[in-house]
Amino acid sequence: xxxQNQKVRAIAHEIVSREGGYVDDPDDPxxxxxxxxxxHTMRRLGIDLTGDGKVTQADVRRLNQDQAIEIFINHYFEHxxxxxxxxxLHATVFDMxxxxxxxxxxxxxxxxxxxxxxxxxxxxxxxxxxxxxARAHASAPDHIVDAYxxxxxxxxxxxxxxxxxxxxxxxxxxGGKGGWIIRAEVFMAARYHLTSTAFQQRISxxx
Numbered sequence: 001x002x003x004q005n006q007k008v009r010a011i012a013h014e015i016v017s018r019e020g021g022y023v024d025d026p027d028d029p030x031x032x033x034x035x036x037x038x039x040h041t042m043r044r045l046g047i048d049l050t051g052d053g054k055v056t057q058a059d060v061r062r063l064n065q066d067q068a069i070e071i072f073i074n075h076y077f078e079h080x081x082x083x084x085x086x087x088x089l090h091a092t093v094f095d096m097x098x099x100x101x102x103x104x105x106x107x108x109x110x111x112x113x114x115x116x117x118x119x120x121x122x123x124x125x126x127x128x129x130x131x132x133x134a135r136a137h138a139s140a141p142d143h144i145v146d147a148y149x150x151x152x153x154x155x156x157x158x159x160x161x162x163x164x165x166x167x168x169x170x171x172x173x174x175g176g177k178g179g180w181i182i183r184a185e186v187f188m189a190a191r192y193h194l195t196s197t198a199f200q201q202r203i204s205x206x207x
Contacts, residue, residue, distance in 0.1 A: 011091050012069045015098050022061050027165040032060045035068035036098050081125040086137040088145050092187035111151045149188035156180040
């Protein structure tokens with residue numbers, strides 16, 4: 001148990017490092033964000049760091065990395081029951097849950113449906129999702145993490161297709177892979193990374 005706790009904390013630390021510091025991008029529905037924790041999350045949890053009875057951008061600015069790590073472990077790993085999934089999926093599903101909430105679980109559930117398992121894509125990890133994921137992992141232990149990463153990357157592309165304002169997260173200013181795509185591919189084997197040519201073909205309709 002202690003080993004697992006250390007691994008989860010290490011994953012959370014990596015997520016915080018990946019997220020960066022304070023930002024308040026008008027194109028980001030998450031609003032003011034610090035170390036990956038949004039103002040909406042802080043309001044939902046009642047994290048009033050200034051003690052003025054309100055949760056505002058000032059509270060988001062005060063959030064430190066250690067506080068963000070604890071929020072992620074408690075509310076984005078333990079509460080949604082990611083710990084009940086096969087350990088090889090922990091890092092990518094946890095990272096995606098921080099990035100996109102319950103969509104992280106819906107992506108997994110839709111993958112399970114494609115693999116022939118009977119689950120409901122409701123974004124909640126319950127007994128059926130846990131059992132189906134365990135069976136899927138047992139049947140393809142060397143592939144399920146990559147398969148999830150590909151589905152995650154497709155989710156980002158589809159979101160950018162539908163919402164032009166979000167394309168800057170999938171495509172860099174220089175025209176290459178943006179943060180979303182790089183983030184998904186971090187958890188995938190290199191052979192499944194899109195080549196520059198394939199990436200440009202995928203986003204060609206955006207221009």
